[in-house]
């Protein structure tokens with residue numbers, strides 16, 4: 016006995032609480048039509064999870080709640096409880112007794128489910144009874160309808176019964192769940208694949224764009240760091256250049272102002288001199304007029320004198336001796352005056368000539384001295400200019416004679432780790448150039464490399480190109496050398512010690528070790544005497560170099576002297592500066608000497624001209640003096656011959672002759688005027704020379720001023736250019752990098768700026784070659800790719816899940832096929848016996864319509880009742896069909912034990928004999944299965960262990976009571992009678 020009790024309240028016609036306690040295996044439910052028997056069947060199915068309103072014979076679920084009758088009001092809730100004996104653990108729970116309850120509220124339409132009074136879900140109840148044979152589609156609850164439908168059903172429809180018997184329902188349910196899961200998975204997979212394809216279409220271009228953007232960002236970052244340093248370096252250098260240019264401009268401006276002032280002053284002087292020249296010219300002109308006038312007067316007077324002489328001559332010829340004597344006396348006086356006058360003038364001219372000669376000889380000696388001075392100055396100038404050219408050439412190409420060094424420097428960009436040449440890396444302090452240069456000697460041409468590998472690389476380059484030999488100093492292996500502390504302390508107190516050579520060079524910090532390696536133990540002293548002394552005190556342990564470059568080597572050997580062309584890369588600039596300075600002075604001196612020489616030469620020319628003039632005058636005057644002398648002598652003789660003795664001697668009265676005096680005065684005037692003209696001309700010449708000299712000077716000053724102005728313009732242009740570049744750099748710093756110069760300066764890298772500039776150029780080109788860049792691409796790529804990867808993983812998971820489901824389905828199929836086939840065979844085995852028992856002979860056989868498709872095949876039945884041939888099951892009578900169905904039902908019960916079977920008038924269509932056979936057959940299952948049989952047939956009732964009668968005493972409300980067989984028969988008969 017499995018079902019112990021049913022409790023109903025408010026369910027269909029059971030308005031009041033009704034309890035049926037079952038205490039035996041075969042229970043009959045009897046009662047007249049419509050009293051509510053089948054409602055009990057419905058109640059059991061309802062509790063066990065029936066959801067189909069139709070199979071509960073209603074139109075909505077609330078139809079199961081008592082809907083009232085003429086005498087009773089409707090109730091609001093239906094509640095049914097089934098109590099099972101689970102001591103055999105037919106239900107898969109640990110409880111010995113299981114109570115299953117279902118409630119339904121009319122108002123809310125809500126259902127409630129309980130197992131052992133604990134609320135649960137409908138699903139839990141369905142799972143509890145699944146495969147126990149009690150399911151809602153169970154073959155354990157069979158109605159008349161089921162029986163009659165069996166024969167007429169299609170083979171496929173019959174399958175359900177066998178599946179239930181085989182207990183594959185749970186697998187089928189699970190399979191269906193799995194299939195729908197599979198469908199969902201497949202749908203999801205397809206949707207996913209669509210999305211993945213779409214994402215794939217986006218991912219690759221985005222990946223490329225992201226890579227490009229990353230390269231762009233990386234390059235931009237590098238560019239920013241380097242360019243900021245380059246900009247800072249440029250700004251610093253430009254600021255220095257601008258300061259330098261401003262200083263130069265200021266100096267130039269001062270020079271210009273000085274030149275302009277000097278020119279102004281000199282121009283004024285020139286103007287003054289020109290005025291003087293003009294005045295002198297006018298004065299000379301006036302004097303010239305006076306000179307002409309005087310000459311004219313002389314000519315007139317001379318003419319008159321000749322006339323007078325002629326007159327006298329005539330008078331003498333005819334006059335008396337006394338008159339002759341008087342006349343001759345006057346003529347002697349005259350001639351004597353003239354002679355004295357001319358002689359004196361001759362003497363003056365001779366004195367002048369002697370003076371000029373003296374003057375000339377002095378000027379010539381001055382000229383010869385000036386010439387030699389000029390020659391010397393020109394020679395020096397030439398020498399300096401040549402030296403300047405040589406030095407400039409050397410400064411441009413300091414390594415012209417070092418083929419290997421030159422080759423390495425030219426190939427510097429292709430070689431790696433070349434830091435430079437020693438002479439480029441170290442800058443000697445002013446005045447120490449010679450000492451440092453000699454201290455280094457050949458080492459100044461050594462090439463500094465980053466490490467030994469770079470040196471090796473450079474050496475193989477020299478070998479390959481046959482470019483000569485060079486010495487390399489790898490920074491990585493250079494170790495500093497220093498003077499011993501006590502030696503240094505000692506040396507400091509010695510005479511002439513200036514310091515250690517490393518103190519007198521400037522270099523970048525990273526070359527400090529190399530500096531100390533080269534100079535750390537070299538001492539600089541003032542002169543060789545002190546060098547020897549210090550060497551001795553330091554026990555000849557150090558190289559000592561003097562400011563002049565002489566050396567006391569370690570051990571005491573000495574090197575010294577002077578080369579003709581001793582310029583080295585370290586001394587070139589110094590020498591060039593000093594040569595330029597000397598050159599400037601020398602040029603000025605040469606110019607001055609030239610001016611001096613030219614002044615002397617013009618002075619000489621002037622003296623020569625004056626001398627010639629004097630000589631001409633002398634040449635003219637000398638015969639005149641002689642003539643005057645002989646005339647005087649002749650007249651004296653004539654007078655002596657005619658004059659009485661007492662009258663011999665010259666009468667002074669004759670001197671008063673007006674003509675002679677006027678003539679003499681006129682001659683004096685001529686002399687005076689010509690001397691005045693001469694001095695004025697001399698002055699005029701002097702002033703002219705002065706003007707010329709000054710004009711030359713002013714021209715030179717103007718040329719210089721022009722050069723200064725040109726230089727100033729160049730400086731202005733350079734300054735403007737530098738300022739524009741500075742502004743551009745500042746602008747770039749603030750606009751592009753949003754940095755102040757001070758902040759940028761703090762970020763400046765300590766690096767080779769030349770290389771940094773090249774790198775900036777390269778980076779700019781690389782960035783430009785990237786073209787359009789989508790800066791959001793990395794983020795977009797990340798997001799899309801993450802989604803892509805996530806979905807790809809999900810796809811893999813779904814495929815794995817799908818495979819798993821399919822494997823599970825295959826496994827379930829296998830189990831179902833196996834169980835179904837096994838059960839089918841078992842049932843088939845039982846069928847023939849059951850058939851023969853119920854039909855009293857004949858045979859029956861079940862067969863699979865499609866044995867190759869066990870999972871879906873329909874089931875047909877081949878029946879041959881006794882005395883009949885095999886015919887189509889549909890051709891049998893209603894009773895036969897029912898009996899065949901009952902045979903199959905019993906075969907199933909035999910093949911698989913059911914704990915509970917509820918038959919609702921299944922035997923209705925059978926005749927009396929078959930009812931009895933049917934009822935008897937049931938009793939065979941007693942002890943294994945419990946039967947609740949709703950019946951109207953006494954034959955069946957007779958085989959029941961207990962009978963329950965259902966009545967509807969009150970109109971519309973069912974009641975239950977246990978009855979005896981006869982009462983039961985009566986209940987049926989009575990009703991039938993009433994109906995009849």
Ligand SMILES: Nc1ncnc2c1ncn2[C@@H]1O[C@H](COP(=O)(O)OP(=O)(O)OP(=O)(O)O)[C@@H](O)[C@H]1O
Nearest residue numbers: 027028047048049050051052053054078080081082
């Ligand atoms: N919700 C309901 N409220 C009240 N009465 C109901 C309700 N549902 C059904 N009934 C009544 O139950 C009766 C039907 O009961 P049922 O079908 O169990 O009768 P039966 O005893 O099996 O009859 P038969 O012998 O003819 O098969 C009907 O009279 C019907 O009015």
